[in-house]
Amino acid sequence: MSPRYGIQSDDHAGFDRPGRRSRPRTKDRPDYSVKPIGRVIGIDRGRFACIVEGGEDRVVATKARVLGRKGVIVGDRVYLDGDVSGEAGTLARIVDVVERSSVLRRTADDDDPYERPIVANADQLVIVTALADPPPRTGMIDRILVAGFDAGLEPLLCLTKADLASPDELRAAYEPLGVRVVVIDPEASLAPLQAELAGHTSVLVGHSGVGKSTLVNRLIPQAERQTGHVNAVTGRGRHTSTSAVALELPDRAGWVIDTPGVRSFGLSHVHPASIIEAFPDLAEHTSDCPRGCTHEAGAPGCGLDTAVAAGAVAEARVASYRRMLAHRHDRG
Numbered sequence: 001m002s003p004r005y006g007i008q009s010d011d012h013a014g015f016d017r018p019g020r021r022s023r024p025r026t027k028d029r030p031d032y033s034v035k036p037i038g039r040v041i042g043i044d045r046g047r048f049a050c051i052v053e054g055g056e057d058r059v060v061a062t063k064a065r066v067l068g069r070k071g072v073i074v075g076d077r078v079y080l081d082g083d084v085s086g087e088a089g090t091l092a093r094i095v096d097v098v099e100r101s102s103v104l105r106r107t108a109d110d111d112d113p114y115e116r117p118i119v120a121n122a123d124q125l126v127i128v129t130a131l132a133d134p135p136p137r138t139g140m141i142d143r144i145l146v147a148g149f150d151a152g153l154e155p156l157l158c159l160t161k162a163d164l165a166s167p168d169e170l171r172a173a174y175e176p177l178g179v180r181v182v183v184i185d186p187e188a189s190l191a192p193l194q195a196e197l198a199g200h201t202s203v204l205v206g207h208s209g210v211g212k213s214t215l216v217n218r219l220i221p222q223a224e225r226q227t228g229h230v231n232a233v234t235g236r237g238r239h240t241s242t243s244a245v246a247l248e249l250p251d252r253a254g255w256v257i258d259t260p261g262v263r264s265f266g267l268s269h270v271h272p273a274s275i276i277e278a279f280p281d282l283a284e285h286t287s288d289c290p291r292g293c294t295h296e297a298g299a300p301g302c303g304l305d306t307a308v309a310a311g312a313v314a315e316a317r318v319a320s321y322r323r324m325l326a327h328r329h330d331r332g
C-alpha cells in the first residue's frame, strides 16, 4: 500500500496532530473511547446517517458542539453519544471522529482555493469510465488518478459499456502505470469486479452518464432500499444527493462509496512531488533531482531522464507517469 499523503491539511488536522492527541484529557472531557462507533454512510443538511459498527442499526446523528469546526465526511468513523437506539425520531450526537486512514479530496476547479475532503477511510479508488457515450476522457482519468495517488488509494479503472467500444486503447494507456483495469459488459458476469472489491472500501468516481448508477444497482440489488433508508433520514434521493453515499456489498463483502457524477476534478491541493511516492520504482531514481523538482517532462536535471537514458526504467512507464502529471494543469 502506498504511503498516505495529504491527511495533514484539512480542518480536522488541528485535532489529530500527535502532540495534541497525547495531551491528557481533562476531567471535563469524557472518555469517548467507550462510546459506540458509527460509520457515516450519508450526510444531508447537518444530519449524519450512521451504521453502528458490529450491527445493522442505522442511527441519525448531529454534530455535538464539542466537535467545534471539525469536519465529518462520509466514511468517517465517529463516536456516538446520546440516543443510539436508531428508533424513529431519535437523534444521536457525534462527539469525536476516529483518526482517518485516508482522505480523498478535490477542489471544485483549479481556481477554487478550498479543498473539499469528500470521502474518509477508503483504500481503493474506482474510476468509472464509459468506453463510449460519453467518450472516455483520459485527461479526466489522469486527474482522478492523481487525486487517488495523493490520497494513498489503490486505483482501479473500471471501463463500462463494453458493448459499445473496445477497451484496448485505454488498457494500453494505463497498464504501464500499474493501474488495474476491469471491463464491464452489461451482459457478462460482474465476478471480476466483485473480486477486486471484496474486502475493500472503494470510492466510485466518474463523469456523469458513464453508467455508475447502473453498476451500483447491479452490484447491490438492494441499493435503492439501502439508499431509500438513508433518504428517509436525510430527506434526499441518491440521484439528487450532493454528497457521497456508502453502501455495503451483499454478504458483507466490502463497502462501496458512491459519489455524485462529476464534470471536473480540481487538483489545486495536490503537489506533484508527492505523487512520485506512489511509484517506488520511479522514486528511487529521483534522489539526485534538483530541490523542488516536479519530475515533469522537461524538468531540468530530473533523475527520471537519467534513469530512462540508462535503461533503468521503462520509457513508457515514465511517459505515462508524466502524462498523468501534465493533466494536472488541464481545465476540468
Ligand SMILES: Nc1nc2c(ncn2[C@@H]2O[C@H](COP(=O)(O)OP(=O)(O)OP(=O)(O)O)[C@@H](O)[C@H]2O)c(=O)[nH]1
Pocket: 160, 161, 162, 163, 164, 184, 185, 186, 206, 207, 208, 209, 210, 211, 212, 213, 214, 215, 239, 260, 261
Ligand atoms: N450501452 C450501454 N448503456 C449503458 C450501460 N450502462 C448504463 N448504460 C446507459 O447509460 C446511461 C447512464 O447510465 P447511469 O447508470 O444513469 O449513469 P450514471 O453514471 O449513474 O450517471 P449520473 O446519474 O448522471 O451520475 C443510461 O441511459 C443507461 O441505460 C452499458 O453497459 N451499456
Ligand SMILES: [Zn+2]
Pocket: 286, 289, 290, 293, 294, 295, 296, 299, 301, 302, 303, 304
Ligand atoms: Zn525529478
